Amino acid sequence: MIRRQFLGFLFVLFFLAPAWSVMFAQAQGGSITTFSTGSAEETVTVAGGQHSPVGFDLQRNTTITSATFFIKPTTSGASPGAIEVHANQDGVPEWAFNDTGYGGFGHQTVFASGNSTETLAINPNQGAVTNPESPPFYIPSGATVSSTGLDVGFSPTLTGGYFPTGYIHSVDKGDLNNDSNVDFALLSRTANVSSGNATSPSFTTAAAFRIVSYANGTGVSFSPWQTTCTNATRIIVADVNGDEFDDAVGYAPADDQLCIHFTNTSSGGFEPQVNVTHAASIIDLDFADITGNGLDEMVSIRSGGEIHVDEFSNRSNSFSSRDSEVVYISGTNNKATLTHMMLEYFDGPQNNPTVIAGQTSGTANQAFWSSNTNSLAVSTSTIAGVAPGSVVGDFDGDQDLDIVAPRPTGHRSIENRGPLGWNGDNHNRLLTLTNATILDYDLDAAAHLLVPDAGNPDGNPATVTGNISAYGFFSWGNTQNRVEGTATTVFEPGTAPRAVHFGDMDGDGSIEQLVLVGEGSHHGVFLSAYHKVGYDIDQDGSVDFGAEGYAGNGSNGLSMLMIQDTSGNLTTSLNILSPGLPYVSDGYGIQMAFVNLSMHSITEGEFTFSGLDVRYTADFLVNANPSLTGNLSNALNQQMTA
Numbered sequence: 001m002i003r004r005q006f007l008g009f010l011f012v013l014f015f016l017a018p019a020w021s022v023m024f025a026q027a028q029g030g031s032i033t034t035f036s037t038g039s040a041e042e043t044v045t046v047a048g049g050q051h052s053p054v055g056f057d058l059q060r061n062t063t064i065t066s067a068t069f070f071i072k073p074t075t076s077g078a079s080p081g082a083i084e085v086h087a088n089q090d091g092v093p094e095w096a097f098n099d100t101g102y103g104g105f106g107h108q109t110v111f112a113s114g115n116s117t118e119t120l121a122i123n124p125n126q127g128a129v130t131n132p133e134s135p136p137f138y139i140p141s142g143a144t145v146s147s148t149g150l151d152v153g154f155s156p157t158l159t160g161g162y163f164p165t166g167y168i169h170s171v172d173k174g175d176l177n178n179d180s181n182v183d184f185a186l187l188s189r190t191a192n193v194s195s196g197n198a199t200s201p202s203f204t205t206a207a208a209f210r211i212v213s214y215a216n217g218t219g220v221s222f223s224p225w226q227t228t229c230t231n232a233t234r235i236i237v238a239d240v241n242g243d244e245f246d247d248a249v250g251y252a253p254a255d256d257q258l259c260i261h262f263t264n265t266s267s268g269g270f271e272p273q274v275n276v277t278h279a280a281s282i283i284d285l286d287f288a289d290i291t292g293n294g295l296d297e298m299v300s301i302r303s304g305g306e307i308h309v310d311e312f313s314n315r316s317n318s319f320s321s322r323d324s325e326v327v328y329i330s331g332t333n334n335k336a337t338l339t340h341m342m343l344e345y346f347d348g349p350q351n352n353p354t355v356i357a358g359q360t361s362g363t364a365n366q367a368f369w370s371s372n373t374n375s376l377a378v379s380t381s382t383i384a385g386v387a388p389g390s391v392v393g394d395f396d397g398d399q400d401l402d403i404v405a406p407r408p409t410g411h412r413s414i415e416n417r418g419p420l421g422w423n424g425d426n427h428n429r430l431l432t433l434t435n436a437t438i439l440d441y442d443l444d445a446a447a448h449l450l451v452p453d454a455g456n457p458d459g460n461p462a463t464v465t466g467n468i469s470a471y472g473f474f475s476w477g478n479t480q481n482r483v484e485g486t487a488t489t490v491f492e493p494g495t496a497p498r499a500v501h502f503g504d505m506d507g508d509g510s511i512e513q514l515v516l517v518g519e520g521s522h523h524g525v526f527l528s529a530y531h532k533v534g535y536d537i538d539q540d541g542s543v544d545f546g547a548e549g550y551a552g553n554g555s556n557g558l559s560m561l562m563i564q565d566t567s568g569n570l571t572t573s574l575n576i577l578s579p580g581l582p583y584v585s586d587g588y589g590i591q592m593a594f595v596n597l598s599m600h601s602i603t604e605g606e607f608t609f610s611g612l613d614v615r616y617t618a619d620f621l622v623n624a625n626p627s628l629t630g631n632l633s634n635a636l637n638q639q640m641t642a
Contacts, residue, residue, distance in 0.1 A: 036056050070619045071622055072618060072620060073616070073617055082105065083098070084096045094625050094632050095620075095632070101114050106617065108139055108612060109612050110612065111135050111609065119609070124600075134609060141591040143593075144617050145578065146615045148615075149613030151562065151608075154531060154601065155551060157603075157606070158505060158604075159219065159220070160512070162558070167189075168186045168525065171235070172185050176263050181213075182505050183237075185209050188209070189233070191207065192225070193227055194225070209235050210222055213505070216506075220505075226270055228248075229251070231254055232251060240296055242294045245265050247262045257278075259275050278300075283339065297309050325378045337360065338358065338359060339388060342390070346400060348399045362384065364383040391437070395415075395449075400416045402415050402416045407426060410426060410431075411431045412424050413480065429485055437449070437499075439502055440511075448472055448473075453466050453497070457496045464492065465495055468491040468493065469490050470488050470491070493515040497515050500513055501516075510604075529551075530549065531602065531605075532601070533547055533548070533603075534601075535563065547564065582594065
């Protein structure tokens with residue numbers, strides 16, 4: 001009798017099915033279905049890389065006609081890692097589970113590449129594949145998965161976070177570098193401005209502005225502080241000279257002064273400041289290309305019910321009138337007393353902007369530039385309820401701009417119906433509209449009113465207070481576009497948030513939020529888009545696991561957005577999908593199915609995959625091998641003749 005032993009590295013469990021079929025020289029043959037212990041199943045425990053050999057008994061002069069057995073991992077304990085099965089101790093395994101990407105026996109912790117971490121770029125707005133497949137990982141075909149773990153993090157291409165800037169008093173947006181993306185201008189009346197030189201650095205406090213922009217190569221950048229009007233309280237971004245590069249205008253209304261900083265189209269900096277004193281009768285002003293001639297005019301409301309459109313002259317460094325109109329109280333010849341104005345693209349971005357001039361009562365008139373007469377015209381109809389402090393935005397998703405206005409006992413939603421005019425509805429819910437913003441922050445075609453609440457600052461930024469609440473709009477029956485009473489989402493971008501500004505800084509279609517935050521001596525801006533990411537494991541087009549919120553790359557205090565499987569649904573999904581997944585076979589007959597996740601994101605960025613942890617059981621047939629022996633029976637027969 002010859003006793004054969006399998007010398008293996010790091011394997012766990014054998015059992016026979018059916019076992020070895022043999023022929024003897026003096027008999028008709030038979031089969032062996034047990035190991036030398038008399039058991040049809042053997043458990044091998046590995047400790048410190050060592051284990052006892054597993055054997056079976058064969059008589060001499062035996063010809064083995066077929067030989068197979070199964071090996072599988074246990075469901076408990078640590079994985080033995082890669083394993084090999086040796087029958088004839090010639091240095092060549094008769095079976096092995098050690099190929100690249102296989103991971104540990106019964107415990108998958110690496111991707112198909114053999115790496116424990118993988119990355120995948122995604123850009124939902126470019127290329128034919130907007131939902132790319134993740135780097136695959138293997139599990140045995142038909143395996144039973146007992147537990148899973150996978151860390152999927154998302155970091156956007158535009159990585160924001162918190163940037164210390166000092167207290168910001170005013171913000172505007174535009175395109176100062178002519179790259180078709182949004183830049184922000186930040187005005188601080190208490191900026192710490194450099195006033196010395198390299199050898200004798202010194203700083204002084206002054207009213208100044210700086211530009212926040214994004215470029216693919218450098219990321220988010222802040223320009224140096226640029227001083228402006230001493231008493232400036234507002235910064236305006238506009239293309240005052242029509243060169244397709246927006247300029248920055250500091251505005252000091254108490255001094256009737258505009259300080260214009262023209263963009264140097266070569267250096268990207270600013271030309272020497274141009275100071276302009278405007279008419280003392282101006283109540284409020286803004287800039288936009290209301291005439292459609294390619295440069296932004298100054299549009300103002302003035303005493304006596306007047307609306308003016310003025311154009312800047314590079315030759316005289318002054319403004320000259322294009323046209324003006326007078327607003328009268330409806331039904332009378334009395335001039336209206338104008339108190340506030342809104343200059344916006346009310347008719348959508350494809351049309352010229354128009355101005356809505358309001359009175360203390362909330363009655364407002366819309367004025368526009370008539371292409372027929374090449375002059376300013378005032379609509380004959382009025383808009384009711386446009387009170388001071390109203391907020392402009394597209395709350396019904398039709399690409400034109402609507403208005404939410406405060407009322408003493410609630411709020412008023414004023415819908416822009418285009419050629420049909422304006423339609424207002426009063427609602428009894430009181431709103432705080434100071435620095436509120438209307439924004440479809442998650443790109444789901446449903447706008448929200450974002451309301452900042454600074455909380456109760458105590459001067460210590462470590463004790464975070466305040467938030468931003470997002471309220472949806474509700475319509476039913478006679479109730480149209482009412483701001484809902486319960487917030488759908490609450491954001492915490494930083495302590496004591498005061499205002500939300502927004503724009504697409506990197507051109508990926510998502511909207512970055514620039515939030516003014518801080519308290520005590522620590523003030524700055526928080527910058528991030530709202531991200532929605534996820535993956536679809538069965539690739540039916542629906543996200544199975546998702547996450548949403550602000551995201552960064554770990555710098556500036558903003559970490560990646562992590563997709564969590566808190567309910568174990570990945571385990572369930574893999575068990576359902578495993579038998580039908582495509583697989584590859586190796587020389588030992590091992591069939592490994594590859595798992596791909598279809599990735600989803602509304603923003604451009606990169607997914608990081610790590611922490612893969614899949615525990616499974618599966619039956620592996622030991623028979624074929626890629627060596628010269630070809631299979632297990634041949635290897636055993638070689639031992640009979642040895």
